[in-house]
Amino acid sequence: MAGTNHYALTPDRQERVDSWGMNRATLSYVYRPTTAEQVVEAFALARSSGKTAALRGTGCSYGDASLNNEGIVIDLTRMNRILDWNPQTGLITVQPGVTIRQLWQYIIEDGWWPPVVSGTMFVTLGGAAGMNIHGKNNFKAGPIGNHITEFEIVTPGGDVKVCSRNENSELFHAAIGGFGMLGVFTRLTVQMKKIYSGQLKVDAFATKSFADIIEKFSERIDGADYLVGWIDCFATGSELGRGQVHQANYLTPEDDPDPAQGLRVANQELPDTLMGIFPKSLMWRILQPFNNNLGMKAVNLAKYTQSATIGNNETVNQSHAQFAFLLDYVPNWKFAYKPGGLVQFQSFVPYDAAEHVFSEQLRLSHKFGIIPYLGVFKRHRPDDFLMTHAVDGFSFALDYPWTESNKDGVRTLAQVMTRIVLDAGGRHYFAKDSLLTACAAQEYLGSEAISKFKALKSKYDPNHILQSDLSRRLFGAFS
Secondary structure (H helix, E strand, O other): OOOOOOOOOOHHHEEEEEOOOOOOEEEEEEEOOOOHHHHHHHHHHHHHHOOOEEEEOOOOOOOOOOOOOOOEEEEOOOOOOEEEEEOOOOEEEEOOOOEHHHHHHHHHHHOEEOOOOOOOOOOEHHHHHHHOOOOOOHHHHOOHHHHEEEEEEEOOOOOEEEEOOOOOHHHHHHHOOOOOOOOEEEEEEEEOEEOOOOEEEEEEEEEOOHHHHHHHHHHHHHHOOEEEEEEOOOOOHHHOOOEEEEEEEEOOOOOOOOHHHHOOHHHOOOOOEEOOOEEHHHHHHHHHHHOOHHHHHHHHHHHHHHHHOOOOOEEEEEEHHHHHOHHHOOOOHHHHHOOOOEEEEEEEEEHHHHHHHHHHHHHHHHHHOOOOOEEEEEEEOOOOOOOOOOOOEEEEEEEEEOOOOOHHHHHHHHHHHHHHHHHOOOEEOOOOOOOOOHHHHHHHHOHHHHHHHHHHHHHHOOOOOEOOHHHHHHHOOOO
């Protein structure tokens, strides 16, 4: 794969690279390969210049996972071809820059849907595999890695490896969820989920507390295809953890006698306007004046009141895209957090400890006077990937505003909450992380997993070329 290296470390390659949460930006040399050969060239440039390289897709990680201050960033969004699709078996092979949006639009009219999706459809498949993303069906389907049957990876050491559960299995289970530290996925084969209808039956119901939401999840989990909870983080006292759950189920022929219309791409697309009139692209500007404690307390109260009255025990049909991609429903909603941005604290806690740990997180947030504006609750199951974030339990994702006046307080709050999570046997998720410390990451991953990962890193990246701001924060330079 060697050839003439057309890449050079020149000032015109320098770009500002932002985290998705807008809480950090760096200046890096950005290269956008279109072939595996150009990926090798980018690695060769890093090696010859003494720079490190980080991998980036569409930049949907909340924190510093795809940032590399003053180093090289290999942006894979131009490697975005669908290489093979079999509508009989549901196996699809793609390049790493293909987004979940491209994926579902390509397959849905054949009656298939991605088996695991994130809250936004703009994540790339390479990024999804590197972070081993989970969705609202993790309790049933596991992470995206469970559905990847094979991949090809180009390592900084010059190897091209085809990996599956049977071939190069150790690398397979480490690169999936390996946060871009072992090489570049250049080809991924993923098993899609067969669906009959383009619609889901969605049941919405209010919950009164963490104990109540855990009980409702447990009652419904066997009969649900998807479950997700929203938590009003401003509630206190006996109503701590109150919120709303959405359960979604696939429709059957009895439920949808005319499925072809719902499977059309045009009937899945999210609307551009609110109530058919107001452009949603402007919504973040309307939300911005409410993006403070008083405003968000009112918004959360209104949402809970609606869910507990009008929306309680409501059943509707929604398209797959409408249910799955809530982060895309209001374009650029995160701009309401400008100028500082936001950080997310997401913890994964075993079943028996979840009520206590998540209650303490909200109590501490109120004690510190730093209230999360959004809380999302999910059920999870373990998986067999080396650097896994999964547990047999629940996750709770908390969005905090990040401002000059509160950032020190948020850091301290995160450290206190992390200690409680670790003491309960919990874990964290690199795709969302901005605040984890090296000691905390190494404590929950354990010395055995880290030693195995570092051995693979030395084998496939002996010069430690692949690094990111996140990897240095949590693991140093891997040397």
